[in-house]
Amino acid sequence: MFRTPRPTKIVRIVDEAERVKTFYLQDAKVARSSKAGQFVLVWVPFPANKLSNTKIDLDPHDFELLDQIPMSISCADPANETFGITVKETGETTSELHKYPVGQNLGIIGPLGHPFSYKADTCILVGGGIGVAPLRFLASELAARRRKLIGIMGFRTKGEMLFVKEMKKMFDELIVTTDDGSYGKKGSATSCFGKYLGEHRDQGLGRDPGIMVYSCGPELMIKGVLNLCEQFKLRAEVSLERYIHCGIGICGFCSINGYRVCKDGPVFPSAKLGNIKDLGLFRRTSSGKKESI
Amino acid sequence: MNSQGVKVVQEKVDLSTNLCGFKLKNPIILASGFLGSNGELLKKVAAKGVGAVVTKTVGMKERQGYKNPTVIEPMQNVILNAMGLPNPGCREFAKEIGVAKEGGVPVIASIFGTTTKEFAKVASEMEHAGADMIEINISCPHATEMNYKLIGQNPRLTRKVLTAVRKATKLPLIVKLSPNVTDITEFVTVAVECNIDAICAINTIQALEIDPVLERPVLGNLLGGQSGPSIRCIALRKVADIALHLERMKEKGKLSKDIPIIGVGGIRDALDVVRFMLVGATCVQVGSSILYEDMQVFPKIIRGLEAHMRAKGYTNTSEFKNKALGLLKHVSHPEAN
Numbered sequence A: 001m002f003r004t005p006r007p008t009k010i011v012r013i014v015d016e017a018e019r020v021k022t023f024y025l026q027d028a029k030v031a032r033s034s035k036a037g038q039f040v041l042v043w044v045p046f047p048a049n050k051l052s053n054t055k056i057d058l059d060p061h062d063f064e065l066l067d068q069i070p071m072s073i074s075c076a077d078p079a080n081e082t083f084g085i086t087v088k089e090t091g092e093t094t095s096e097l098h099k100y101p102v103g104q105n106l107g108i109i110g111p112l113g114h115p116f117s118y119k120a121d122t123c124i125l126v127g128g129g130i131g132v133a134p135l136r137f138l139a140s141e142l143a144a145r146r147r148k149l150i151g152i153m154g155f156r157t158k159g160e161m162l163f164v165k166e167m168k169k170m171f172d173e174l175i176v177t178t179d180d181g182s183y184g185k186k187g188s189a190t191s192c193f194g195k196y197l198g199e200h201r202d203q204g205l206g207r208d209p210g211i212m213v214y215s216c217g218p219e220l221m222i223k224g225v226l227n228l229c230e231q232f233k234l235r236a237e238v239s240l241e242r243y244i245h246c247g248i249g250i251c252g253f254c255s256i257n258g259y260r261v262c263k264d265g266p267v268f269p270s271a272k273l274g275n276i277k278d279l280g281l282f283r284r285t286s287s288g289k290k291e292s293i
Numbered sequence B: 001m002n003s004q005g006v007k008v009v010q011e012k013v014d015l016s017t018n019l020c021g022f023k024l025k026n027p028i029i030l031a032s033g034f035l036g037s038n039g040e041l042l043k044k045v046a047a048k049g050v051g052a053v054v055t056k057t058v059g060m061k062e063r064q065g066y067k068n069p070t071v072i073e074p075m076q077n078v079i080l081n082a083m084g085l086p087n088p089g090c091r092e093f094a095k096e097i098g099v100a101k102e103g104g105v106p107v108i109a110s111i112f113g114t115t116t117k118e119f120a121k122v123a124s125e126m127e128h129a130g131a132d133m134i135e136i137n138i139s140c141p142h143a144t145e146m147n148y149k150l151i152g153q154n155p156r157l158t159r160k161v162l163t164a165v166r167k168a169t170k171l172p173l174i175v176k177l178s179p180n181v182t183d184i185t186e187f188v189t190v191a192v193e194c195n196i197d198a199i200c201a202i203n204t205i206q207a208l209e210i211d212p213v214l215e216r217p218v219l220g221n222l223l224g225g226q227s228g229p230s231i232r233c234i235a236l237r238k239v240a241d242i243a244l245h246l247e248r249m250k251e252k253g254k255l256s257k258d259i260p261i262i263g264v265g266g267i268r269d270a271l272d273v274v275r276f277m278l279v280g281a282t283c284v285q286v287g288s289s290i291l292y293e294d295m296q297v298f299p300k301i302i303r304g305l306e307a308h309m310r311a312k313g314y315t316n317t318s319e320f321k322n323k324a325l326g327l328l329k330h331v332s333h334p335e336a337n
Helices: A028-033 A060-065 A092-098 A129-144 A164-170 A189-199 A219-231 B039-046 B090-101 B116-129 B155-168 B185-193 B229-251 B270-278 B290-312
Strands: A006-017 A020-026 A039-043 A068-077 A082-088 A105-112 A122-128 A148-155 A173-178 A211-216 A235-239 A267-269 A282-284 A290-292 B017-019 B022-024 B028-030 B052-054 B071-075 B078-081 B107-111 B133-137 B173-177 B198-201 B205-208 B223-227 B261-264 B281-286
Touching: A006 A082, A020 A105, A028 A068, A028 A082, A028 A105, A039 A082, A060 A092, A068 A105, A068 A129, A082 A092, A082 A129, A122 A129, A122 A189, A122 A219, A129 A148, A129 A164, A129 A211, A148 A164, A148 A189, A164 A173, A173 A189, A189 A219, A211 A219, A219 A235, B017 B281, B028 B290, B039 B052, B039 B090, B039 B290, B090 B107, B090 B116, B107 B116, B116 B133, B116 B155, B133 B155, B155 B173, B155 B185, B173 B185, B185 B229, B198 B229, B223 B229, B229 B261, B229 B270, B270 B281, B270 B290, B281 B290
Parallel strands: A122 A148, A122 A211, A148 A173, A211 A235, B028 B052, B028 B281, B052 B107, B107 B133, B133 B173, B173 B198, B198 B261, B261 B281
Antiparallel strands: A006 A020, A006 A105, A020 A082, A039 A068, A039 A105, A068 A082, A235 A267, A282 A290, B017 B022, B071 B078, B078 B223, B205 B223
């Protein structure tokens, strides 16, 4: 299939948390072939208030609102040929998308990118905020393979929690943290992960080659998680985010130290991450300019 | 000795090519716009064995580029793009040139400006940054500041820009021509008269894609430029036209030196490289094919070119360069009839 947006119908919308919705889309290809950690490019073709126009006579200014954005796949249902993207309202494009109703079409390219591996017996998933979305897909894939699942999921506050009820059923052990202590343990996912590793040090964590840490969330959280993994000699795979133009590996704008997030990533194994010196420090804007995170 | 007792002489194939005084280890160059937005990726491409790399086009001031979709593949062998010249501005980009140079191959800085003054300034900034050559992009279909009319479609504007850049830098200058003109040779004459060192052809071909269900143009910029294998034969024709025009200028005494042509457009494998060389290209650039084979496309093409030359008994690319041009001499250009 060619890498151009294909019209894909919204079949269901679920309000997950404050300013977060999951859009379920009808697409056999993504539903059947995607792996956790992969993403789709989601093209929002019109501002929401122009959707009912019978004659399209858009002011070019309206196009300023629109973009095609990379979104992690948060679930896939091959039987019903649907998949989900969990979208937080953060900018113009996502807020237009949030106003889209069921039945409308979005343009989809994908699945794209390098996924998480499912090769571990014991899996520790550490997520933060909207970064929990791809980990939800990963957890369901790992649970189906009967892996031992431990989860540490951090949110700012109770109202921003995502998929907690659902994940409790999938995980053998799930720890939820909130920055303000409004739910679960008070504090960050990283500090909770550090504490967890400290408490389980005696159980030979670092010597077990069957353990893998998977992480997605704010980059500073990921960096903290990676530091702990190094300290405890644990393998890790993390999902990174950068501004993506082409999404198919040819323009190079999403590069971080020569690795393209869209093609070499978004999931990177810890073995590769040693070369990624900008991690947690710098990113590039859509112009290619390097700026501090 | 082989099994028949015949002495086999395995001539060594030499791919090295001279381009504007630089000895490239082979004639394969990374085209502008692909992986060239930062030095680290340019270094990675250099490590794949290419003869030189061209940066993403850089201008005076920072530009964010157009909204996505900026690159699409609407059908087989067709790639459309409208990036909108995103770049961090030449000052900021100077650091990337430094990093790219660590790759050990010549770094060609692709430049654009919104005024002739800007073109000159960016060229001189790139010279200071350590670029080895300058490729002047007068043909990007997305430089909208020039009122939707490309510099590369207007011989008068082209002359102004090339003259200004020529004055601004001593570096070898390559001009990248647009195929979206009635007669490309008109621009070749201008380039020769402005003392440009090499000609690169072609840039993308004006194009459009419409989504039949969503009922709107697909690219964020609405309009775009086409690249990929689908444009290869168009590019070949333009390169042949340019080569023949340069020959005619020489015959008429209007040109005394050799002006190398860099062929670009849809090159997918080694045989495509040979095709371009047979009609007069000294070097070629490869870009869109990265979509199909990633960076491995470069070593594949280089090995393939070696194998082809060995099979044909060539030791040097100059032995077959221009070979198919003679047949075209009397048909390629109306002026020749």
